[in-house]
Amino acid sequence: MRRRVPLTITFIFGIFMTLQFFVPHRVSQVIYQEILKWFIIIFTFSLIFGSLVLMRLHSIRIRRRTSGWGYSLVTLTSLIGMIVIGFKTGIKEGSLFMNLFNHVQVPLEATMFSILAFFMASAAYRAFRARTVDATLLLGAAIVMMIGRVPLGTFLWSGFPDLTEWILEVPSMAAKRGIMIGVGLGVISTALKIILGIERSYIGGGE
Amino acid sequence: MRGCIIFLILFTFSCFLPHSSNPQTPPSPPTDIKVFDTPNDAGRSVTITWKKSLEDTTLIEYEILRFTDPDGEGISAGKVSLGTENFEDKEVEDGVDYFYLIRAIAPIGFSDSEQVGPVRSKGQLYDTSRTNVLIGVMIYSFLLLYFIYSARKGKELFVRKIAGLDAIDEAIGRATEMGKPILFVPGISVIEDVATLASLNILSRVARKTADYKSRIIIPNRDPIVMPVCREVVREAYLSQGRPDAYREDDIYYVTYSQFGYASAVSGIMVREKPATNLFLGMFYAESLILAETGASTGAIQIAGTDAVAQLPFFITACDYTLIGEELYAASAYLSKEPMSLGSLKGQDWAKIVIGAAILIGILLTTLNITFFTNFFTI
Amino acid sequence: MKNPIFKFLTTDRRAIFLLVGLAVVIPLLAPLGLPVDITKPARDFYESIEALEPTRGPLLLSMDYDPGTVPELNPMSIALLRHCFDKNIRVVVMTLLPGGPGLAEQVTTQISQEFNNTYGEDYVYLGYKVGTAAVMLSMGEDIHGTFPLDYYGTPVGELPMMQEIKTLADIPLIVTISGTAIIESWIAYAGARYHKTIAAGATAVMVPQFYPYLQTDQLVGLLGGLKGAAEYEELVHHPDFATVGMDVQSIVHFLIVLLVIFGNIGYFIQRRSKSKV
Numbered sequence: 068m069r070r071r072v073p074l075t076i077t078f079i080f081g082i083f084m085t086l087q088f089f090v091p092h093r094v095s096q097v098i099y100q101e102i103l104k105w106f107i108i109i110f111t112f113s114l115i116f117g118s119l120v121l122m123r124l125h126s127i128r129i130r131r132r133t134s135g136w137g138y139s140l141v142t143l144t145s146l147i148g149m150i151v152i153g154f155k156t157g158i159k160e161g162s163l164f165m166n167l168f169n170h171v172q173v174p175l176e177a178t179m180f181s182i183l184a185f186f187m188a189s190a191a192y193r194a195f196r197a198r199t200v201d202a203t204l205l206l207g208a209a210i211v212m213m214i215g216r217v218p219l220g221t222f223l224w225s226g227f228p229d230l231t232e233w234i235l236e237v238p239s240m241a242a243k244r245g246i247m248i249g250v251g252l253g254v255i256s257t258a259l260k261i262i263l264g265i266e267r268s269y270i271g272g273g274e
Numbered sequence: 275m276r277g278c279i280i281f282l283i284l285f286t287f288s289c290f291l292p293h294s295s296n297p298q299t300p301p302s303p304p305t306d307i308k309v310f311d312t313p314n315d316a317g318r319s320v321t322i323t324w325k326k327s328l329e330d331t332t333l334i335e336y337e338i339l340r341f342t343d344p345d346g347e348g349i350s351a352g353k354v355s356l357g358t359e360n361f362e363d364k365e366v367e368d369g370v371d372y373f374y375l376i377r378a379i380a381p382i383g384f385s386d387s388e389q390v391g392p393v394r395s396k397g398q399l400y401d402t403s404r405t406n407v408l409i410g411v412m413i414y415s416f417l418l419l420y421f422i423y424s425a426r427k428g429k430e431l432f433v434r435k436i437a438g439l440d441a442i443d444e445a446i447g448r449a450t451e452m453g454k455p456i457l458f459v460p461g462i463s464v465i466e467d468v469a470t471l472a473s474l475n476i477l478s479r480v481a482r483k484t485a486d487y488k489s490r491i492i493i494p495n496r497d498p499i500v501m502p503v504c505r506e507v508v509r510e511a512y513l514s515q516g517r518p519d520a521y522r523e524d525d526i527y528y529v530t531y532s533q534f535g536y537a538s539a540v541s542g543i544m545v546r547e548k549p550a551t552n553l554f555l556g557m558f559y560a561e562s563l564i565l566a567e568t569g570a571s572t573g574a575i576q577i578a579g580t581d582a583v584a585q586l587p588f589f590i591t592a593c594d595y596t597l598i599g600e601e602l603y604a605a606s607a608y609l610s611k612e613p614m615s616l617g618s619l620k621g622q623d624w625a626k627i628v629i630g631a632a633i634l635i636g637i638l639l640t641t642l643n644i645t646f647f648t649n650f651f652t653i
Numbered sequence: 654m655k656n657p658i659f660k661f662l663t664t665d666r667r668a669i670f671l672l673v674g675l676a677v678v679i680p681l682l683a684p685l686g687l688p689v690d691i692t693k694p695a696r697d698f699y700e701s702i703e704a705l706e707p708t709r710g711p712l713l714l715s716m717d718y719d720p721g722t723v724p725e726l727n728p729m730s731i732a733l734l735r736h737c738f739d740k741n742i743r744v745v746v747m748t749l750l751p752g753g754p755g756l757a758e759q760v761t762t763q764i765s766q767e768f769n770n771t772y773g774e775d776y777v778y779l780g781y782k783v784g785t786a787a788v789m790l791s792m793g794e795d796i797h798g799t800f801p802l803d804y805y806g807t808p809v810g811e812l813p814m815m816q817e818i819k820t821l822a823d824i825p826l827i828v829t830i831s832g833t834a835i836i837e838s839w840i841a842y843a844g845a846r847y848h849k850t851i852a853a854g855a856t857a858v859m860v861p862q863f864y865p866y867l868q869t870d871q872l873v874g875l876l877g878g879l880k881g882a883a884e885y886e887e888l889v890h891h892p893d894f895a896t897v898g899m900d901v902q903s904i905v906h907f908l909i910v911l912l913v914i915f916g917n918i919g920y921f922i923q924r925r926s927k928s929k930v
Binding site: 085088089090091092093094095096109110113114116117118120121124127134135138172175176179180182183186187189190193194243246247248249250252253254255256257258259260261265266268 | 314315316317318397398399400401404407408411414415418422468469471472474475476478479495498499501502507524527528529531532533534535537538542546560563564567581583586588591592598599600602603604606610614615618619621622625626629
Binding site for chain 3: 362364535557560
């Protein structure tokens with residue numbers, strides 16, 4: 068019974084969502100709209116629930132003084148601080164909330180993203196080795212792409228942009244399409260197995 | 275006095291000219307007016323098409339007039355710029371008769387087309403423009419169900435080795451031996467993303483192993499809906515292995531919805547907790563290399579799997595094993611070895627053969643300038 | 654036996670990080686001013702905006718990014734808004750990421766002030782709504798129902814510009830700027846389902862993922878990373894932040910190429926010495 072109820076709900080909604088794609092009638096659209104509204108409401112509440120879980124977790128860590136509890140303190144202070152400031156000063160341009168957002172969160176996250184450039188350089192240095200013919204081809208394509216996508220590459224040879232576009236639009240695209248077709252089939256297959264109750268690992272097991 | 279007489283003559287004469295147009299340059303009206311219920315919609319919409327006026331380029335605009343009584347007063351349904359030859363009126367009620375005419379408006383004066391109608395709007399029960407999708411879905415579903423059915427009857431099915439999945443058991447065992455936790459990242463996408471569902475299917479198998487081996491599993495989440503589902507999956511897995519006492523709810527938690535905030539949090543976990551095994555399975559975006567490189571620097575065994583094509587090179591570079599594209603979806607069947615799930619893999623392979631054949635036929639026909647076949651696939 | 658420099662770079666990746674850091678800072682202090690060439694996807698993006706008529710429906714700009722990708726994606730939004738406002742094309746702005754509302758408001762307000770535009774007539778800012786796919790699908794049926802209030806709390810139905818914009822059908826072009834697969838969601842839901850024309854701007858790391866959609870016309874134009882933004886700035890004749898960043902990108906790309914070549918030389922030297930042993 069514990070399994071049958073969620074499986075039945077999954078089946079009904081899965082079939083409905085599939086059929087409504089082919090049924091443009093207003094009745095179908097009204098039900099569909101209603102489901103979308105439910106989804107938005109559930110998501111909003113889950114965001115609140117998630118935040119409460121985060122608060123609880125870090126409160127426990129601080130209380131128990133587990134290793135790294137100082138990080139938990141920073142997390143909790145920032146979380147509660149931003150909520151209080153947001154309610155007190157509003158979130159309009161020029162408010163303390165927006166100043167904190169612009170001058171703390173934006174640089175922090177942008178820094179995190181920019182680390183990617185450093186990691187890419189390091190990973191390229193470690194991994195790009197002409198060990199085999201395949202690896203050499205990959206290496207060559209990567210070098211052309213890196214040079215051809217920036218103005219300095221065009222400055223050196225005007226044919227670089229066309230060559231990079233060709234790599235992206237022909238060999239790279241062919242490989243990607245192959246993967247995408249496989250992924251698409253895998254997605255439909257997984258969805259069908261879930262709707263029909265064949266795949267039930269996500270509710271805790273197949274037996 | 276003479277001026278007044280001339281004015282009167284001209285005025286009298288003008289009364290006999292066509293009423294609506296500029297007497298010097300009357301624009302010719304739009305022709306070939308067609309009005310019909312907008313196809314494949316939810317109703318409350320009528321489409322009007324016409325051929326533009328011969329003086330189209332000198333016009334200001336076209337006005338579409340709607341009538342409920344052909345002899346009554348028309349109201350403006352809308353205006354469109356010159357050069358336009360169609361209009362969709364969405365201000366109508368279903369089941370009511372309407373009549374339309376198109377007015378070509380010039381800088382001086384206007385001219386009306388003939389009135390057409392009646393037309394009634396109604397919602398359709400089936401979208402004919404999606405017939406090709408329906409056929410595709412039916413063929414693929416048939417293939418899947420046929421092979422699932424065959425597998426149920428006990429037919430032996432061959433599945434090639436997937437090294438990344440074979441390594442999962444070994445990686446969990448290694449973490450257990452070292453007394454270190456396992457980090458499971460279910461991607462950063464939402465629950466309705468099938469990649470996330472595929473990841474949760476693998477999580478169920480992984481959690482059973484960690485329950486058996488008494489290892490610790492940490493699951494930080496980016497999506498607040500995925501988090502409770504992760505908890506439920508792991509709890510059920512521990513329950514099914516008879517180890518509910520070992521289940522640690524606090525190790526599965528929500529972090530933040532911010533993409534790079536999440537990446538920095540997970541990187542922090544990897545550096546502080548030093549998990550022996552990192553599993554990155556699901557949908558990933560630009561943070562993939564940040565996660566994989568940080569994990570590599572801590573010396574963990576890393577197994578990744580994603581259908582995000584752009585992120586695959588990063589995972590391949592920085593992880594020990596990578597599930598490429600559909601291997602992520604095949605994982606659950608591969609790990610469980612359940613015949614019905616394995617049957618679906620066979621169905622997928624046959625679908626690929628069908629698609630491959632369609633591509634070849636399409637190439638051949640398009641080369642011969644025959645386009646009906648490729649047009650069939652337009653959505 | 655190892656070359657000491659090769660050994661240093663291999664054993665401590667911070668050496669590479671330092672080199673990358675220098676390659677970023679030096680061109681900022683001493684710009685090279687390299688010309689920016691225009692690629693076809695960026696030109697198509699520009700042409701898709703040029704093809705819009707001010708009298709028809711507005712452009713929908715979904716700024717689906719958060720602080721992490723601001724340096725790469727904000728220049729695209731800025732150049733796009735300048736292009737639209739310059740052509741008197743009305744714009745509806747929104748975001749589908751919770752970290753995006755403040756950023757989107759800043760950019761929209763800043764550029765609208767440059768052009769003395771009136772809120773509600775020339776542009777509208779709907780703000781953020783949770784649900785991604787659900788929001789897109791819901792907008793396809795009813796924009797006013799999906800966003801009953803704009804970002805500032807005004808009922809959307811009361812905004813003059815929104816009177817005639819009820820569903821996605823009233824919007825001739827959707828532009829999504831994002832570093833995530835939200836672009837694919839727009840293609841799948843607004844494009845395939847509601848037959849909308851879509852153009853996109855993406856981070857450089859994500860852009861190869863969207864190339865297949867260009868060939869199939871599911872995307873009518875694509876700006877890729879800071880380079881794409883610089884190309885667009887060039888096209889709208891307003892060089893700005895992205896154009897400045899091009900020198901940095903050129904030098905860093907060349908540094909990585911040099912590192913790869915250097916790494917391979919080291920690898921072959923090592924292999925030869927091993928085979929001799």
